[in-house]
Amino acid sequence: MAEALPLVTPRRARPAVETLLRVVTYSATRLVALFLTVVVGVYLTILVANMGGYVDVIKRTEIREQVGISVSFDPAMQRLPAEERQKRIEELVKIEEERLGLDRPFLMRTVVYLREALRLRLGFAERMTSDTGSRLVRNIILDRLPPTLLLFVSAQLLLFFASVFAALALSRRYGSPLDRAVIALAPTSAPPAWFYGIFLILIFAALLRVLPFGGMVDAPPPEGALRYAASVLRHMVLPMTALFLTTIFLSVYSWRTFFLIFSSEDYVEVAKAKGLTSRAIERRYILRPTLPTIVTSFALSLIGAWTGAIVLETVFNWPGLGRALFQAIGLYDTPVIVGATIIYAYLLAVTVFVLDILYALIDPRVKVGLEGQR
């Protein structure tokens, strides 16, 4: 950082370049810091997964099984006497274990796992396969990621804009019956989304039979891109409503309170006295200074959504990452569980990183200069 600063011309003539440079250095430092954080996080995950030696046990049995199979198909081996064959098997197992590093001490092995995990070489699933039949954990996860992103990103975007604009509207006329209704409804955000999902399925799928119970498209999938999209949309209604219901009232309530605190600031009063329109006041004096906080909470809600997805996807049979994880639990498919956990860690880290960059772009304190922040 320190060496980057002299490059900037001391004159204030080119503030854009200066700002850009600072944003880049800031982002670079944050990226390094976050990468280290991810390394630690993934390492902890591996430690948890491997603490009881489960991964090792699985690997050892796998090796033994494979050696056993290869020996039983080898006619040369079959002619050997039983104890000779047994000795040969043990030797082969030992070689294979050495090849995979199982003879090395535990700590060194976790480092190997860490390197593999960080490069997203997540190994082979034991029982699950991807839609194309691949057993690579990475392919399974890549298959399942798009549906998760589709559902959650659209739900979060909808939720975010709906709640911010509803909150702005409410803060304009606080104390009204509508405002009080929202305050009274705020505690409905205690239950998680899957919980509302169950009620929604009960009402709209089981009783009224107007929307599907779950899944992503009709079976068989309809022909034509448009009809396919329409079918997906129909399946998205209930899970999105569930996600919407579980946060909307609380977030409208907290945004409204937040905007109200800001709209009682002196400079807002001055703007009102100057006779500015309420739109202009909102845009320039309320939204502008609160933007960093708004973006932070949006990113944090995304973070919450990644992991909250597991049960919601299971309840709605949505073919996403969360349900893959759930299936993996049911099958005791450890590589998939560990792999999915690592992917979640990455997703969280990426979200935090994007948040940081956005922060650097909109927060004047970051723009003013890094040395000022220190």
Place this chain on the structure above:
Amino acid sequence: MSRFVAELRHYPSAVAGLSVIGLLVLTSVYAVVAIPYGEAIRLWRGGEALWLENPRNARPVWMTLFRPDLPRTIVVRSQGAPRRVEDLGGGVRQVTMTLAFDYPYHDFPDGLGVFLETEAVDRPPHVALLWHTPDGAEIRINEFTVRPREVYRLSDDPRLRQELGGPPEVVLLASPDAPDRVLRGRYQLLVRGYLFEQASTLEARLVVYGKAHGLAGTDHLRRDLTIPLLWGAPIAMAFGLLAAVGSTLSTLVIAAVGVWYGRWVDGAIQRITEVNLILPALPILIMIGTLYSRSIWVILGVVILLGIFGPGIKTYRALFLQVKEAPYVEAARAYGAGNLRTVFVYMIPRAIPVLIPQFVTLIPSFVFLEATLAVLGLGDPVLPTWGKVIEDAYSKGALFSGHYYWVLEPAVLLMLTGLGFTMLGFALDRIFNPRLREI
């Protein structure tokens, strides 16, 4: 204190929340006292013999208020029923027991079962079953040799079903001219047993399974759902409370210590918090549940561990940074308060007003976390909890087959718990933080 209570009464949501919590506490106390822990576990996990006489997937009894016609379970025992014993010679006795019952409902029962108990040394008795309808018809049902504890389910006998041309519990009770209507009246099951030994005994029990049972209905294994619904309350409360206490208190202490000592302690705490933010909590809990232990106490420990360096640290940190500079802390230092004393006696108590509302609002999130894990099939293997009932119901397709009570009962209880604590927490927030009250 009394001022605080008086203020609390101004908030209807606080009153509502408190009454819900009060009800839950009463339920918990009642559950723990009326059905001791061991008994609850036995009734929930004890094995099929305990709930053989309950109907499968029966609706709760209170539903008879809306549908008065839901049949209840009828049990007729041979002890006390008319019994005739004839000696057929050659050491063979014929015992005829008449198990009679009145069937007053318009709806068919859920099933029919005959439970036979016998004692025999070498030659077990032989039994023939005859069905007498109110209009005087006699239907031969089956005859077989009795094992010591024989359970003959008429509804599950494929041969009988074929002979009658339909489900036995429907055909045997149907009116002869309108097969979809129940012929109401007095039915009799004749159990005719042939005993080949002098010392043999034979007792029979007819169970006409109803469609409503118990206060909460039954599940797919015929278990009475009252047990998990009652016992779910103390478990949910204990889990939520302990997890909330554990994570908020430790977070508070760590934030205070970090701010007070500053420098590398503070830095380390901040970095750990950032790592913790990236750790996916639910997948880690799932991993623990899959690989190590599903015991609720292990899960509780991990939940607290993951919660120690939670995002709350940032909030408390901002608060303590102000408190640290407050004159009264300086005064405490001046009279010679040590580091720990300053942290625990002067700094932490200042955060209590912020802590209490947060703490109360946190409880339901942990209650729901437990339910979430249970729904994923990672609930405690022994304990009867609300989440486990939802999981059972969901995995057995309760929503598809219309057993809505099965999902709704635990869900409503969870919802009430969540709402109760959150409403109280929100009200407390407004009381403790007057800045919110003005707006």
